[in-house]
Structure formats: C-alpha cells, structure tokens
C-alpha cells in the first residue's frame with residue numbers, strides 16, 4: 419500500500435512540476451512578439467501559442483486544420499507556404515516564407531524547424547510566425563523610390579543617371595552615340611501659381627504618364643527630373659529613332675489639351691534642349707547640364723522650340739554666368755562709375771541736359787558695356803541696388819554742379835522696368851531729391867515701354883505721382899517696342915526719345931523718314947518734347963532739325979564723358 423502511495427505522490431509531484439513548466443513556457447510564449455505553432459509529429463497534436471489571435475481569427479488544434487492557414491494567406495503564396503507547413507515531408511530541417519494575409523494584408527514571416535529524436539526520426543515541428551509588414555512596405559517603397567518617380571512612373575533621377583552612365587560606357591566601347599533631351603513645360607509656374615498646386619501636380623503627372631508610355635513605345639529611357647522637367651535618353655539614335663522625331667511626336671500630343679480630373683482642359687507648350695555624347699560631353703551629369711543650358715536658350719528665344727547643343731550657345735551661357743557672379747561682386751565693391759552724355763537743343767545748340775550712363779570697370783576685363791551687363795542685372799535682380807546707386811550718384815552730382823556752375827539744366831536718369839515696378843520706387847526717388855535739395859523739375863527719369871508689361875493703371879498712377887512731385891518723365895527707345903500710338907496719348911510724359919535705329923537709317927530709307935516725321939509731328943501735337951539719340955553725322959542733325967526735332971544727343975555733339983570732361987563743358991556752356 420505504501421508503495422502505491424509513494425507511486426501516487428511521485429506522480430502528483432511530477433504533474434505539478436509539469437504544469438509549472440508548462441505555465442512558464444506559456445508565459446514566455448505569450449510575451450513573445452509573434453505566434454507559434456507547435457506540432458508534435460509523434461503524437462500528431464497541434465498547439466498554438468503567443469500572439470496567434472492577433473493574426474488569425476481561428477485556432478488550430480488538429481493537424482487536419484493546417485490547410486486553414488493556406489486559405490488565410492494571399493492565394494499566390496499558398497503553394498510556398500505549404501512547403502513550410504509540411505516541412506517534415508521535405509528533406510529539409512528548416513524553411514521560411516514571407517506572405518501577406520488575404521484579409522488584412524498584414525505581411526507574415528513563417529519560419530519552420532524540425533526537431534529530431536534520438537533515433538533520428540522527426541518528433542517535433544515548430545513554426546514561428548512574425549509580423550513584418552512595416553519592414554516589407556518600407557522596403558518596397560525604398561526599392562520603388564530608388565528606381566521610379568512615384569508621381570509619373572518614369573525612372574527616378576538617380577536611376578536615370580546610373581543608366582545614362584551605363585549607356586555612355588557601352589557607347590564608348592562600341593563607338594556609338596547617346597542623345598539626351600531635357601523637356602521643360604513652358605510657363606508652368608503660371609499654372610501652378612494661378613490655378614493651384616493640385617492642378618499643377620496633375621498636369622505634371624499626366625504629362626509624365628504620357629511620356630512614360632511614349633518612352634516604352636520607343637524603347638527609350640525617360641525620367642522625371644523635378645517639378646515640370648523631364649529627361650529622355652536615346653542610346654544610338656538613328657533612322658526614325660532620333661530626338662527630332664521624338665520631339666515631333668510630343669509636340670503633336672501637346673497640340674491637344676490635357677484633360678484634368680475636374681474636367682478642366684489645359685493647353686501647354688514645352689521647351690526642349692538636346693545634347694549628345696560624345697560631342698557635348700563624356701560624363702552623364704555634364705551631358706544633362708548641357709541639355710539644360712540648351713533649354714535655357716530655347717526659353718530665351720521665345721519658348722516652345724527645340725535647341726540642339728552647339729558650342730557658341732554653351733560659351734554664351736558660361737560667359738553670362740561668369741558676368742553674373744562678377745556683377746554681384748561689383749555691386750558689393752561699388753566698381754561702377756557714372757558717365758554723362760550732353761544733349762543740345764537742335765535750334766540754338768545750347769546745352770539742354772546730360773544723360774547719366776553707368777560704366778563698369780572690371781579689374782581684369784576693363785570696361786564692360788551696360789548694354790551687356792544691364793540685361794543680366796535685370797534678370798538676377800542686381801539692377802535694384804545698381805539702379806538705386808545710379809539715382810543717388812547722379813542726383814548728388816547734379817546738386818554739386820548746379821551749385822558750382824549756377825545754372826540749371828536737366829539730369830536724365832535711366833530707370834529699369836524692375837526698378838520702376840518696386841512699390842517703394844516713387845518714395846525712394848523723392849527721398850534722394852530732398853536729401854540733395856535739388857529742383858525736381860531739373861531731374862528727368864527715362865523709362866521704356868517695357869514698364870508697361872505691368873498693369874497699365876499701376877504704371878500710370880506712379881507716373882502721375884512722380885510728375886505731381888515735379889519730376890520730368892521721358893519715354894526712351896521709342897520705336898523699338900510695341901510703340902502703340904494709342905497708349906502714348908494716355909501716358910503722362912514730357913519727352914519722347916526716338917531710338918537710334920531710326921536715326922541710323924533716316925537718310926537712306928524713305929520709309930524710316932516717313933515714320934520719323936510722323937512721330938515728331940505727333941509728339942508736337944501731344945505737346946511733348948522730342949529727342950533724337952545716336953546722332954553721329956552733321957547731315958542727320960540738319961535733317962532732324964528741318965523736320966522739327968527739339969533735342970539732339972549723339973557722338974556728333976558729344977560722347978558720354980567722365981566727370982572731369984563734363985565739367986569742362988559745363989564751365990563754358992553758359993558763357
């Protein structure tokens with residue numbers, strides 16, 4: 419009996435030990451990240467542990483139910499999962515598979531392992547299941563982003579550059595060429611600013627998708643570089659497969675509008691630049707840069723055209739870039755100087771005034787013409803500090819001369835459109851005039867028709883303010899712009915300067931004579947004063963005087979002069 423008791427006690431103790439161990443295992447499994455499926459192959463029993471319920475809405479207690487797992491995952495992965503679930507049937511010890519769940523799209527990693535008994539027979543199988551969704555999607559995104567542009571489906575910029583590099587290497591080995599075209603939508607910022615980013619983005623996306631399809635059809639490589647800029651590369655262009663033909667095809671497409679999801683239709687044009695290996699460059703990045711410079715050129719030539727690489731265009735670009743950086747330094751160092759060109763009354767040849775003309779003396783290059791650097795300064799904004807300096811310098815100089823020579827004359831100052839469009843322009847001029855205590859009626863501002871690209875009313879209001887203050891206004895370069903006679907009537911101005919191009923041909927071309935006479939008559943009728951500029955010959959002067967031109971400016975009577983030379987003229991002007 420005692421033996422029996424002893425046996426029973428032992429069994430109880432063993433059972434207790436077992437449940438303790440079991441509890442311990444359970445606790446460990448429950449706190450584990452993931453789920454476990456334990457399959458005793460010997461006893462043919464299954465237990466699920468850990469976070470099973472987070473992944474599956476069913477439990478598995480019997481090996482017969484294992485196929486439920488195959489149904490839970492995405493169909494295309496069930497075959498692969500089968501090999502993992504029934505690992506004991508294969509000759510391997512371990513196996514794994516990554517697959518998404520059919521319902522929740524959660525990505526799971528199934529890892530299976532077989533444990534063998536002493537006799538070498540498989541006894542246990544454990545399948546560990548973990549959630550890898552975060553890792554998978556991140557990885558997918560990263561892979562996609564590395565190769566493709568998510569907006570358009572075209573290649574990404576980095577991948578394109580890599581492909582282009584490969585093309586160039588192959589081309590070098592096989593003596594072939596590679597052509598790169600950059601495409602830049604015209605006036606995209608107007609669409610983006612005017613109609614909003616959503617419209618802008620949809621256009622970028624639609625054009626990009628079109629380009630992607632086109633590239634696939636043509637078997638060429640396309641990329642979305644940034645915003646509204648795209649790249650296409652053709653390896654070994656020949657026959658029909660050339661940039662010219664591709665460009666033609668895209669042009670044909672954009673003749674039809676792009677229809678947005680809100681029903682709106684957008685008509686666009688684009689500018690293109692082409693550079694070819696090895697002519698333009700031997701490096702992928704430089705080739706893209708050259709194509710970009712050609713795009714700048716097509717934009718500056720009025721957009722909607724294709725510009726092919728050529729060395730003079732590249733040199734011109736590099737020169738402008740060089741001047742641009744030098745100009746910034748010149749502004750900083752004040753490397754400018756004012757020259758003054760006299761203007762005379764045509765009738766009595768008495769001094770009427772001086773036109774202030776800026777000069778830039780560069781340490782290395784000597785004099786750089788304002789005809790070259792003013793347009794650059796207008797583009798990069800440097801004209802604002804330069805123009806302000808010109809106004810201050812000329813008025814200060816005039817104040818000095820006015821006191822020293824005791825006689826009034828007119829100081830004409832050139833004002834660029836950008837300068838004029840500044841909100842504080844009127845006030846800044848008034849301030850300088852007050853500061854140097856000069857008579858506003860002795861200062862004349864020369865403006866050109868380009869200021870009229872702004873809202874006419876705003877331009878008009880400013881002119882009125884300036885004139886009410888007492889300043890004179892002169893319309894410069896008349897005849898080179900759109901020179902509409904109807905707006906001329908409405909402009910509050912005092913003087914009109916007939917452009918040099920008329921004066922150049924007035925003696926030899928009868929049509930020019932007719933127009934010049936008409937302008938002068940009209941100026942008289944409107945009560946303005948006429949100035950002819952660029953008068954170089956006595957005969958030009960005589961003719962202009964005979965048709966009633968009021969003022970003459972030109973090399974014939976005097977070139978633009980430095981301060982000392984002007985003073986010599988002023989000293990004898992009123993004697």
Ligand code: C2E
Nearest residue numbers: 775776788789792808832833834952953954971972973978
């Ligand atoms: P612009 O306002 O039409 O100035 C007249 C230009 O014609 C000046 O060139 C002058 O030197 C030149 N000129 C005058 N008479 C003759 C002549 O008989 N024959 C020839 N061949 N040329 C003559 P410049 O000084 O080189 O200036 C060129 C342009 O640069 C100016 O044209 C003006 O648009 C701009 N500019 C010059 N100084 C300034 C300035 O201080 N501010 C601004 N905004 N623009 C300026």
Ligand code: CA
Nearest residue numbers: 773832864894
């Ligand atoms: Ca002028």
Ligand code: CA
Nearest residue numbers: 894895915951
């Ligand atoms: Ca002029």
